Amino acid sequence: MTATQADDNRKTGFDQELIDIINYVYDSKIKSQEAYQTARLCLMDTLGCGFLALRFPECTKLLGPIVPGTVVPNAVRVPGTQFQLDPIQAAFNIGTMIRWLDFNDTWLAAEWGHPSDNLGGILATADYVSQLNVAHGKAALTIEDVLTAMIKAHEVQGCLALENSFNRVGLDHVVLVKVASTAVICHLLGASKEQALNALSHAWLDGQSLRTYRHAPNAGSRKSWAAGDATSRALRLALIAMQGEMGYPSVLTAPQWGFYDVLFKGEKFKMQRPYGNYVMENVLFKISFPAEFHAQTAVECAVQLHPQIKDRLDSIEKIVLTTHESAIRIISKTGPLHNPADRDHCLQYMTAIGLLFGDLRAEHYEDNVAQDPRINMLREKMVVVEDERFSREYHEPDKRSIANAMQIHFQDGSSTEQVVVEYPIGHRRRRAEGIPVLENKFQQNLLTRFPKAQSANIMRKCLNHKELLQTSVLDFVEMLVI
Numbered sequence: 001m002t003a004t005q006a007d008d009n010r011k012t013g014f015d016q017e018l019i020d021i022i023n024y025v026y027d028s029k030i031k032s033q034e035a036y037q038t039a040r041l042c043l044m045d046t047l048g049c050g051f052l053a054l055r056f057p058e059c060t061k062l063l064g065p066i067v068p069g070t071v072v073p074n075a076v077r078v079p080g081t082q083f084q085l086d087p088i089q090a091a092f093n094i095g096t097m098i099r100w101l102d103f104n105d106t107w108l109a110a111e112w113g114h115p116s117d118n119l120g121g122i123l124a125t126a127d128y129v130s131q132l133n134v135a136h137g138k139a140a141l142t143i144e145d146v147l148t149a150m151i152k153a154h155e156v157q158g159c160l161a162l163e164n165s166f167n168r169v170g171l172d173h174v175v176l177v178k179v180a181s182t183a184v185i186c187h188l189l190g191a192s193k194e195q196a197l198n199a200l201s202h203a204w205l206d207g208q209s210l211r212t213y214r215h216a217p218n219a220g221s222r223k224s225w226a227a228g229d230a231t232s233r234a235l236r237l238a239l240i241a242m243q244g245e246m247g248y249p250s251v252l253t254a255p256q257w258g259f260y261d262v263l264f265k266g267e268k269f270k271m272q273r274p275y276g277n278y279v280m281e282n283v284l285f286k287i288s289f290p291a292e293f294h295a296q297t298a299v300e301c302a303v304q305l306h307p308q309i310k311d312r313l314d315s316i317e318k319i320v321l322t323t324h325e326s327a328i329r330i331i332s333k334t335g336p337l338h339n340p341a342d343r344d345h346c347l348q349y350m351t352a353i354g355l356l357f358g359d360l361r362a363e364h365y366e367d368n369v370a371q372d373p374r375i376n377m378l379r380e381k382m383v384v385v386e387d388e389r390f391s392r393e394y395h396e397p398d399k400r401s402i403a404n405a406m407q408i409h410f411q412d413g414s415s416t417e418q419v420v421v422e423y424p425i426g427h428r429r430r431r432a433e434g435i436p437v438l439e440n441k442f443q444q445n446l447l448t449r450f451p452k453a454q455s456a457n458i459m460r461k462c463l464n465h466k467e468l469l470q471t472s473v474l475d476f477v478e479m480l481v482i
Contacts, residue, residue: 014197014249017269018204022196024275025152025183035277037465039147042105042154044462045285045438046116047480048445049104050097051080052362055448058340059100062225063093074131076124079480080449087128091235095120095228101362102224102344103290105283105426107154108326108394108402111161112293113173115283117227118153121181121235122146123477125188130473141188143476144469149184151280156180158279163270167330169263172209174230179203181234191242198247202237204259205251216333219342272397282400285426287437289360294327295350297421298404302354304419305408309355313374315410319382321351322405322418324390332384340365351406352378393422402427439463449482 013019030036053059064083065072075084078093085093095117098104105116123146130140157180166175182203186196209230213222241247252259253268260266289299298321309316323332331347343349343365352375353364363369390403407418425434442462446455458479461468468476 012250012253014201014247015252017252018197018200018249020275021156021179021183021200022186022193025156025187026193026196028152028275030148030151030277032277032281035151035280036144036147036469038280038283039150039154040462040465040468041285041435041438042116042150042280042283043119043143043147044442046098046104046119047079048442049099049101050094051449052103052445053097053100054080056100056362058221059097059224062096065089074128074135076127076131077477077481079123079477080482082482087124088232088236088239090127091121091124091232092225092228093120094123095231096225097228099227100224101290102292103286103362105285106293107158107161107279107283108293108400109158109162110165110395111167111173111176112326112330113157113161113176114227115154115157115177115180115279116150117174117177118157118181118184118231119150120228121185121231122149122153122188123473124232125185125235125238126473127477129188129190134474140472140474142469143471143473145188146473147469149188151277152187152275153180153184154279154283155275155277156183158283159271159273159275160269162272166208167211169265170211171263172211172214172226174226175203175206175208177227178206178230178234178237181231182237185235185238186241189238189242191238194247195241196238197249198245199234199238199241201247201249201251202241202245203234205248206233208263214330214345216335216342219345220339221341223341223345282428284402284424284428285434285438287426287434287441288424289350289354290344290362291350291360292331292345293424294324294331294402295347295404296424296426297402298323298327298347298351298406299354299360300421300424301404301406301419302351303358303360304421305406305416306355306358308416309408310358312410313356313378315412316378316381317409317411319351319355319378320407320409320418321347321382321384322387322390322407322420323347323384324394324403325386326391326394327404328384328386334379337370340367343370347384348379348382349375351382390422400427454479 072086076087076090157176212218337343393399393401401422403422405420409415423429
């Protein structure tokens with residue numbers, strides 16, 4: 001007889017990676033005033049991006065209740081709308097608004113992403129918990145609680161992204177939104193640590209989204225609601241765990257069936273630094289342009305060159321775009337662009353718009369603008385090359401540049417100077433320069449949705465840091481109802 005090998009069915013403790021996340025979220029105290037100041041700016045900017053997105057029917061068609069006319073007790077309000085929804089659907093609505101125009105904050109590392117995507121689940125949960133608290137004679141949560149959750153969600157998502165590339169194995173970065181949201185939502189809900197570990201294991205158990213909806217030839221609008229889906233899924237998993245659903249302790253490390261072996265080529269996560277408040281303090285704001293972040297400085301270059309070339313378009317021989325490896329891998333593309341989501345992830349399209357119009361706005365991705373034959377004429381003349389220094393300094397922790405350069409050559413042999421922008425205005429190195437522009441961006445976004453008096457009231461509240469922190473979540477959300 002031949003002996004057969006049986007699986008070892010002895011239970012192990014939870015993977016250390018999960019324990020570290022939950023211990024950080026539950027036990028750490030955020031003492032950095034810079035982190036809280038940046039989180040306040042992030043809250044403003046993130047909501048503003050959502051308000052601006054409400055101008056676009058392709059976004060608003062996805063919002064509201066799943067079943068029209070649904071009435072929900074203790075319903076969660078969706079800012080900028082009159083929707084009152086169950087918390088899971090509200091998280092999807094808020095998350096989808098935030099991400100629709102690709103205009104909210106960004107984190108670039110081995111993996112990139114948008115940590116403010118977590119606000120969908122955080123704000124929906126905070127509103128829901130606050131309503132339950134008040135109904136039971138307890139105090140509502142405050143905006144300080146929201147900002148603390150944002151700082152911790154940013155940190156979990158961002159630190160996991162520093163050394164671990166999910167895109168290189170074909171997975172989308174929204175897996176990190178789901179993981180970070182699950183951890184902080186459990187804490188906001190009052191789940192025990194054991195329940196939080198159980199919920200977090202479920203977040204890793206999900207099969208995870210493929211990145212194909214961000215890349216040629218399939219780039220499409222799912223990339224604009226994928227984060228809403230992830231942050232709302234996090235709330236669903238947290239609620240399931242709090243109902244007593246079991247967890248899966250070795251979800252990452254289980255031989256053959258765990259995340260590492262199935263989806264990460266057998267590699268374990270590498271951690272560059274312990275969890276703290278590094279990510280929020282260094283997050284990148286998209287202040288000037290609603291564009292994939294690897295192209296932000298390229299568009300700055302194009303806008304600078306616009307006055308020199310606007311009357312010489314027909315005499316351009318070639319346009320040399322010098323960039324970093326990640327930009328080439330993610331957003332450099334030729335050929336037809338099929339929809340706005342395709343265009344806002346095309347380096348050549350975005351820079352062509354900057355050269356033509358001296359600006360880049362969300363409306364420039366729409367079909368009526370894309371039909372301008374000059375755009376493809378400029379795209380066809382673009383040559384994209386990598387600068388190894390740009391690629392290296394993109395990853396260096398003390399720099400984290402997102403450099404691009406542009407030079408335009410004409411048919412008569414002349415050329416412009418090469419314009420180089422290494423740090424976009426939303427970078428920490430340009431924070432002082434960027435804050436007034438970010439505040440103006442928020443004010444303009446408010447005015448796309450609210451009357452002047454209401455916009456002014458919201459603006460006043462958000463600019464008073466101390467007052468905002470002490471504001472009840474219920475009062476804050478009520479202020480944002482249209």
